[in-house]
Amino acid sequence: MANNNRMLIKGNYAIAEAAIDAGCRFYAGYPITPQNEIPEYMSKRMPEVNGVFMQAESELISINLVFGAAVAGARAMTTSSSPGISLMQEGISYMAGCELPGVIVNVMRGGPGLGNISPSQSDYFQAVKPGHGDYRLIVLAPHNTQEMYDFTFEAFDLADKYRNPVMVLTDGLLGQIMESIELKRKKPELLNQKKEWALTGAKGRKGQRIVSLLMDPGALEKHNFHLQEKYDLIRKQEKRYEKFNITDDTEYLIVAFGTVARVSKGTIKLDKDKRIGLFRPITLFPFPYEELKEVAKNVKKIFVFEMNLGQMLDDVKIAIENSEKIEFYGRPGGGVPTSEELLNFILKRI
Amino acid sequence: MTEKIIIAGSGGQGVLTLGVFIARVGFYEGKKVAWLPTYGAEKRGGFSFCYTVISDDEIFSPVVETPSTLFAFDQRAYDTYKIKIGKETQVIINSSLIKDFDRNNKNIFKVPATELAKDIGFIQGMNIVMFGVYFELKKIFKKESIYEVMKEMLKGKKEEIFSKNKMAFEKGIGYSNNK
Known part of the structure; x- marks a missing residue:
């Protein structure tokens, strides 16, 4: 429901619409409450904008599909809720290791285990001190529907800017609440920036590869120092409060x-x-x-x-x-x- | 002005729809609104409720502790939420389905909404009959906004559905005026 630039919208839909506006044209997901409105919306919207909607057979597949889309240079997103994000941890670590941009939304619910479907913030540790390996995600925490839109939109530019996965960490209440937002549709800054590193076929150029397995002596240590430098830069430039x-x-x-x-x-x-x-x-x-x-x-x-x-x-x-x-x-x-x-x-x- | 509403009833009675409707009317009138439903495992006949907050100011907490208005659609809803009724809470109960309530509370308005909806051959309109009562008791919305939002929400549906809803709304207004 729109009224000039104001719009009455559910938090989950605001996330989905922000991703579309940010140029995301690849979405993969698997149903789980309380974020189901996002895949529902994407299944309808993605074909309208010539994007790809994939209902994966599990969250393991969702994140690896996003990995694949990201490695080819696409703006890609997956969304889930707490237990589903646990299943994605391996893939998220691989993305961080490979320095792949991508947006992951966690609409948190109660845990541990399958828990319940009520709003929770119990995945804070998992978001800021994530899975295996010495890596970091940029983590954005919206507190109203306006920010669900704004932060998801900005997450794509941040992901591209640092070649790093970005997590939007929110919860069932913010996903389900319907509020009015101001839609300032703007152009994503880095959407058209060429991704020289992407694997787009080696026609007319030298082949390149992106791996997270670095077995040569010293190579992985060096890579970790490189990642750390990037995280330090993020610490310096992206703090928000x-x-x-x-x-x-x-x-x-x-x-x-x-x-x-x-x-x-x-x-x-x-x-x-x-x-x-x-x-x-x-x-x-x-x-x-x-x-x-x-x-x-x-x-x-x-x-x-x-x-x-x-x-x-x-x-x-x-x-x-x-x-x-x-x-x-x-x-x-x-x-x-x-x-x-x-x-x-x-x-x-x- | 801040209006904090709890609507409670059973799945299929139009609990969430009425919440969305009120939120959209508030939005239409330029107010800040927040609507928060129960979600997930709801089904027809299961317990269902939602919060709707309408305000001139920013809405911080969408969770309603003490409502300014409580809609109870059936006995279970009333029994569940009676503990939330404060001194100032306007309670509107569907007396077709609620027989056991605090008869000393002067802020409880009883309306046989299911029967009134049946009278016009539109039992689904029970929630809108209740809303008609609310509209008249609280007088915070304009009538034009109600019809405009009704039209928007029923876009693509038969004209008859709109006129039935309008009738249900007016039935609620009429009932509260004759009390």
């Missing part, structure tokens, strides 16, 4: 991402004394350690809120050396806190 209601008078600081960050904004609005602020990491890798440290310097207490039992908490502790100031409250297994609940916790602890 939001400061909400942070002033010189802020006494208490909430640190939260995604759904819990928006719920925390409600908490701040409920607080009559206006002394609570929010620091919201937007990129979970690279994590804005220094910026958080700076903001936390003068506050009395830091409240870390998550829909898990303390994962981002580790990164907050890395940022803030005085961890006695830190209080944690989490809801695991599909529990979603309310603004009132978080305020009550704060009031009890101050």
Whole structure:
């Protein structure tokens, strides 16, 4: 439903539409709640834009199809929810090793195991400290439908810019919620940048290859140092965060991402004394350690809120050396806190 | 203005559809809206609910703790959500299917919505009868917006479906005025 440039849209559809707008023309996926609207939408939209929609026979295949499309130079995406992302870990590591761009969306649900289908943030570790090998993903965490669109759109440029897989880490609530967004359809910056490294057939040029198996003595070590340099550059250039209601008078600081960050904004609005602020990491890798440290310097207490039992908490502790100031409250297994609940916790602890 | 709505009933009664409808009316009138459904394992006859929030300001939490309006379509829905009823909550119950409720609560408005919908030969319109009551009690939307959004949502369907929905809506308005 559109009204000028405003559009009323479900989070999952916003992700799918953003991918199309970003020039993604290859999508592979396998059904799993709560992200099923994405493959559903893609199955209809991809043929309309001369793209490829593949329903894979499992998530293992989805990620390897994306690998194949990416190695040939295409903008490619897969989406899934927590257990499905676990199945993709091997392929994601191969993509990182081969330096292949691609977008992976995780609409998180409760775990461990098959868990349930309620919203969760329990895959934070898996996203920022991912599978085997010394690699990193760029991880973007939207907190409303507008950002589901914006971040998915930008993820494709980031992936191409660094030749690295990018993960959009979101959850069932943000996937299912329908909100109005402002559609600023723009051109993806790097869409037409030529990918010299892509395997497009060696006609008229020397053959090239892309592998993640590096058996020559020292080759893999060298490759890892090269990857590390890239991650350092990402750390330097791509950190993103939001400061909400942070002033010189802020006494208490909430640190939260995604759904819990928006719920925390409600908490701040409920607080009559206006002394609570929010620091919201937007990129979970690279994590804005220094910026958080700076903001936390003068506050009395830091409240870390998550829909898990303390994962981002580790990164907050890395940022803030005085961890006695830190209080944690989490809801695991599909529990979603309310603004009132978080305020009550704060009031009890101050 | 912030209106926090919970709609609860059973799969097939139009719980989610009414939520989407109200969200679209809010959107049509330029308000901020958020709609959050139950999802996944729902089926006809299973428990179903959704949250719809309409506001002039940014909506932070789409999860409704204490609703400003609660729609209960059947007894199970009322029983499940009665704990969420606050002092200010406007409760609208489908009294065709809810017999056991707090008769001391003056904010409970009973409407025999299933029967009224049957009267016009459109039992599917029960949710819209309920909405008609809500429209009249709360008076936050314009009538034109209702018809415009109805038209949009029913695009491609028979003209008859639109007029039936309109009748159901007016039936709800009429009932609340005669109470």
